[in-house]
Amino acid sequence: MLHRIDHVGIACHDLAAKIAFYETVFELNVVSREIHEDQGVREAMLRVADGPAGASWIQLLEPLGPDTPVGKFLARRGEGIHHIGYGVMDITAALDAIGARGVRLLDQRPRHGSMGASIAFLHPADVGGVLTELVQARADRAGPGSISR
Amino acid sequence: MLHRIDHVGIACHDLAAKIAFYETVFELNVVSREIHEDQGVREAMLRVADGPAGASWIQLLEPLGPDTPVGKFLARRGEGIHHIGYGVMDITAALDAIGARGVRLLDQRPRHGSMGASIAFLHPADVGGVLTELVQARADRAGPGSISR
Numbered sequence: 345m346l347h348r349i350d351h352v353g354i355a356c357h358d359l360a361a362k363i364a365f366y367e368t369v370f371e372l373n374v375v376s377r378e379i380h381e382d383q384g385v386r387e388a389m390l391r392v393a394d395g396p397a398g399a400s401w402i403q404l405l406e407p408l409g410p411d412t413p414v415g416k417f418l419a420r421r422g423e424g425i426h427h428i429g430y431g432v433m434d435i436t437a438a439l440d441a442i443g444a445r446g447v448r449l450l451d452q453r454p455r456h457g458s459m460g461a462s463i464a465f466l467h468p469a470d471v472g473g474v475l476t477e478l479v480q481a482r483a484d485r486a487g488p489g490s491i492s493r
Numbered sequence: 494m495l496h497r498i499d500h501v502g503i504a505c506h507d508l509a510a511k512i513a514f515y516e517t518v519f520e521l522n523v524v525s526r527e528i529h530e531d532q533g534v535r536e537a538m539l540r541v542a543d544g545p546a547g548a549s550w551i552q553l554l555e556p557l558g559p560d561t562p563v564g565k566f567l568a569r570r571g572e573g574i575h576h577i578g579y580g581v582m583d584i585t586a587a588l589d590a591i592g593a594r595g596v597r598l599l600d601q602r603p604r605h606g607s608m609g610a611s612i613a614f615l616h617p618a619d620v621g622g623v624l625t626e627l628v629q630a631r632a633d634r635a636g637p638g639s640i641s642r
Binding site for chain 2: 345346347348349352354356362365368369370371372392393395396397400421422423424425427428430431442445446447468471472473474
């Protein structure tokens with residue numbers, strides 16, 4: 345069902361500063377920058393690795409305001425790891441299966457995520473305190489030959 | 494420098510229960526179970542994916558007691574994501590480079606980690622609240638042909 349660690353989401357106060365840190369210290373490169381108004385974040389995706397099932401990423405997240413999910417996370421816990429995203433081949437089938445196993449879905453249906461992916465979040469209280477995201481990359485929707493997320 | 498997300502470490506109170514959850518809900522399989530007295534944890538490694546640069550894992554961590562790093566983490570924050578581990582080809586070179594860029598090293602030299610790997614932790618206060626581990630898998634030490642971590 346899960347075929348890779350798609351990304352780890354990291355909450356920060358200052359996206360530009362954190363990008364500079366990851367570029368300088370860890371030699372990662374930003375591939376995409378987006379603003380997601382519906383999630384209340386601006387983000388940068390830094391590619392860590394490519395693999396046969398798609399790439400793995402660090403997702404740096406800066407809240408658009410204090411009353412957003414990431415803004416509240418920062419106020420409560422400070423900067424740090426916010427969530428994990430797993431790559432799946434068929435997000436609708438995965439959501440159905442996981443929901444049938446008793447995990448509450450924060451998103452009943454997939455919605456738009458970074459870089460054209462379809463995403464959905466699971467309730468962290470049902471996953472041992474881990475905010476867990478499923479990601480069906482655009483490449484998996486488009487089939488082989490398209491750009492790997 | 495970083496060639497994959499090697500693993501995400503997740504702190505839990507009851508390792509057996511959490512293994513059963515990840516096996517049942519996410520269809521992952523435990524490949525290795527170890528006790529690391531020096532780190533104060535018992536752990537299980539569940540393989541998420543294989544890739545050309547090695548596998549990616551979920552590492553479930555149960556503390557051996559309350560006065561261990563993971564025990565204190567659970568008391569302070571509850572269950573959840575504890576750290577991220579990145580795969581590197583040469584951990585000594587990576588530690589030298591990262592230390593020279595101003596990040597304090599919790600381990601000045603690599604020590605033994607899961608599944609025969611060499612590991613070292615970076616100070617989370619210098620990495621934006623993210624406890625960050627470097628991992629040189631045994632396969633990378635032994636060269637091509639050995640079992641991929």
